[in-house]
Amino acid sequence: MLKLWSMKQKQQEVDNNAPGGRKKKVTAAQLRVQKDLSELSLGSTMKTEFPDPDDILNFNLTIEPDEGMYKGGRFTFSFAINQNFPHDPPKVLCKQKIYHPNIDLEGKVCLNILREDWKPVLNLNAVIVGMQFLFLEPNASDPLNKTAAEDLKSNREGFKRNVRTTMAGGSVKGESFERVLK
Amino acid sequence: MERVEVAAAPNGVANSRQRWKYLDKMLTRSGPFSDPDTNFGDPVIQILESRKILVIGAGGLGCEILKNLALSGFKDIHVIDMDTIDVSNLNRQFLFRQADVGRPKAEVAAEFVENRVKGVKITPYCGKIQDKDDDYYRQFHIVVCGLDSIEARRWINATLVGLVDDNADSLKPLIDGGTEGFKGQAKVILPTLTSCIECQLDMHAPRPAVPLCTLATIPRQPQHCIEWAHIMAWEEERKDDILDTDDPEHITWLYQKALKRAQEFNISGVTYSMTQGVVKNIIPAIASTNAIVAASCCNEAFKIVTSTNPFLGDGNNYMMYTGDDSVYTYTWEHLKLDDCPVCGNLAKELEVGRDATLEELVAGFADRPDSQLKKPSIRSEAKSLYIQFPPGLEEATRPNLSKKLSELVEDGEEIAVTDPAFQIAFKYKIKFTS
Numbered sequence: 001m002l003k004l005w006s007m008k009q010k011q012q013e014v015d016n017n018a019p020g021g022r023k024k025k026v027t028a029a030q031l032r033v034q035k036d037l038s039e040l041s042l043g044s045t046m047k048t049e050f051p052d053p054d055d056i057l058n059f060n061l062t063i064e065p066d067e068g069m070y071k072g073g074r075f076t077f078s079f080a081i082n083q084n085f086p087h088d089p090p091k092v093l094c095k096q097k098i099y100h101p102n103i104d105l106e107g108k109v110c111l112n113i114l115r116e117d118w119k120p121v122l123n124l125n126a127v128i129v130g131m132q133f134l135f136l137e138p139n140a141s142d143p144l145n146k147t148a149a150e151d152l153k154s155n156r157e158g159f160k161r162n163v164r165t166t167m168a169g170g171s172v173k174g175e176s177f178e179r180v181l182k
Numbered sequence: 183m184e185r186v187e188v189a190a191a192p193n194g195v196a197n198s199r200q201r202w203k204y205l206d207k208m209l210t211r212s213g214p215f216s217d218p219d220t221n222f223g224d225p226v227i228q229i230l231e232s233r234k235i236l237v238i239g240a241g242g243l244g245c246e247i248l249k250n251l252a253l254s255g256f257k258d259i260h261v262i263d264m265d266t267i268d269v270s271n272l273n274r275q276f277l278f279r280q281a282d283v284g285r286p287k288a289e290v291a292a293e294f295v296e297n298r299v300k301g302v303k304i305t306p307y308c309g310k311i312q313d314k315d316d317d318y319y320r321q322f323h324i325v326v327c328g329l330d331s332i333e334a335r336r337w338i339n340a341t342l343v344g345l346v347d348d349n350a351d352s353l354k355p356l357i358d359g360g361t362e363g364f365k366g367q368a369k370v371i372l373p374t375l376t377s378c379i380e381c382q383l384d385m386h387a388p389r390p391a392v393p394l395c396t397l398a399t400i401p402r403q404p405q406h407c408i409e410w411a412h413i414m415a416w417e418e419e420r421k422d423d424i425l426d427t428d429d430p431e432h433i434t435w436l437y438q439k440a441l442k443r444a445q446e447f448n449i450s451g452v453t454y455s456m457t458q459g460v461v462k463n464i465i466p467a468i469a470s471t472n473a474i475v476a477a478s479c480c481n482e483a484f485k486i487v488t489s490t491n492p493f494l495g496d497g498n499n500y501m502m503y504t505g506d507d508s509v510y511t512y513t514w515e516h517l518k519l520d521d522c523p524v525c526g527n528l529a530k531e532l533e534v535g536r537d538a539t540l541e542e543l544v545a546g547f548a549d550r551p552d553s554q555l556k557k558p559s560i561r562s563e564a565k566s567l568y569i570q571f572p573p574g575l576e577e578a579t580r581p582n583l584s585k586k587l588s589e590l591v592e593d594g595e596e597i598a599v600t601d602p603a604f605q606i607a608f609k610y611k612i613k614f615t616s
């Protein structure tokens with residue numbers, strides 16, 4: 001049987017000799033994010049930006065789709081990762097007001113792996129691949145912006161035109177949008 | 183006057199071991215599974231009474247754990263909890279009474295158990311585990327957790343792993359209990375020797391969440407309406423208020439929003455208490471599950487300290503219990519992960535010259551026989567020293583390369599190094615040579 005302590009050993013007083021007792025240690029979340037960042041395949045369409053380089057748990061991701069209906073736009077998302085990552089998923093918000101069936105006017109993103117399908121084994125690269133896919137294949141069956149979803153479902157060409165209008169800073173159905181063209 | 187015969191109190195001085203007579207059957211003689219090298223009798227009793235044990239959490243599990251430890255013969259117990267007593271705790275957190283509502287849990291629990299079990303000393307701390315430093319945790323022999331937060335578990339786990347050095351006393355077994363409704367688990371972690379909380383992260387499945395689009399467009403259950411009020415309506419209409427789930431006005435607002443939405447979708451069942459439950463993420467706690475899991479945890483603590491029986495942790499280390507589909511327990515060995523970010527690689531001391539630059543350190547990593555890192559990224563808790571990916575971060579941290587290490591880190595500070603060629607992170611404790 002494994003013995004943890006020698007039974008004869010007297011109870012020791014608090015050992016103050018160890019140096020650096022009060023120093024903070026790199027957290028598991030920081031380590032995991034650092035590792036995930038080294039595995040990002042950003043390609044030519046994505047860029048990261050760290051407002052405070054010392055804080056790698058908060059950063060922005062810019063996506064510039066090179067195909068699909070959102071081609072020519074520049075979309076910025078904020079990533080906020082807490083100390084409970086990867087148990088908790090990153091919180092992702094679109095920083096611009098855009099016309100998209102899976103992104104609401106507040107910037108919330110409906111992507112399964114950011115919420116109901118998140119697992120600690122998924123990494124940040126899986127998230128950004130999913131985000132990229134949102135711009136290639138907007139999905140009308142899981143709508144967060146109902147108006148945009150119905151528009152896409154009923155009239156794909158009309159939806160495309162509305163996407164172009166809103167990306168240029170125009171309005172659709174009384175709602176005005178932010179200019180996101182490069 | 184009629185006199186009533188009063189039985190001698192179990193704490194009576196006359197026979198001070200009377201209360202422990204059943205315990206003594208294990209403590210004063212060896213048994214078929216007890217450790218052959220242990221002197222049973224007074225030496226073991228003395229060890230049991232002198233071991234310092236820390237209990238984290240004084241809630242549903244914590245109340246059970248404190249009571250059990252005190253009644254198992256532990257005499258020097260400490261307890262940490264940051265919460266105050268809420269009226270909804272009283273049905274199962276049996277150390278608290280109506281009059282205690284609003285008082286700190288740790289304090290009331292300590293008072294109650296000290297009163298009931300004479301001779302036991304319980305030292306409460308009302309606050310967060312993160313308030314305390316390594317020196318504080320170093321004084322204990324065993325830590326027992328009855329927490330409902332993964333984050334707090336991960337923190338104490340990393341702290342205890344970090345304490346381990348060559349001294350045998352630096353190894354503090356972590357006994358972790360957890361319950362969720364009718365399910366629960368008890369496990370023993372021998373930091374650095376066996377699978378730790380971080381190794382087991384996949385066992386704690388994140389709470390199933392409802393897709394945002396369901397909440398936004400097709401709610402089907404009353405809970406969906408409450409979640410919608412919680413994460414969508416609040417942000418749209420009260421963006422500038424920080425939601426306080428303990429503020430009745432906030433809960434009432436969410437409740438009314440949810441109720442209105444439920445009516446629009448013809449859903450019934452939204453109530454104030456359901457709103458509170460969903461928003462505060464409350465899983466109904468089952469008193470019997472808490473009792474079973476706490477009993478298992480305290481049994482392990484008792485066995486580790488007294489050597490009366492083999493304990494969980496040496497081999498099998500994880501016991502799970504299910505009580506909603508008949509009663510089932512299963513015990514197995516959860517294996518330690520080689521690439522665990524917490525226990526996979528312990529911090530080694532790294533001697534560097536005070537005037538050496540970060541660039542020299544980075545170059546040095548390529549040559550070190552134990553690492554041979556070709557593209558290392560390095561950080562301390564506070565600073566990104568040099569991070570090679572993604573390119574934006576490399577650019578931002580590049581100016582650090584020419585700085586002296588003494589400008590970037592303190593003596594004794596820990597740095598972590600990752601490299602694409604390795605799954606695992608390397609940790610070093612910087613020691614400056616002058």
Ligand SMILES: [Zn+2]
Nearest residue numbers: 378381522525
């Ligand atoms: Zn581990």
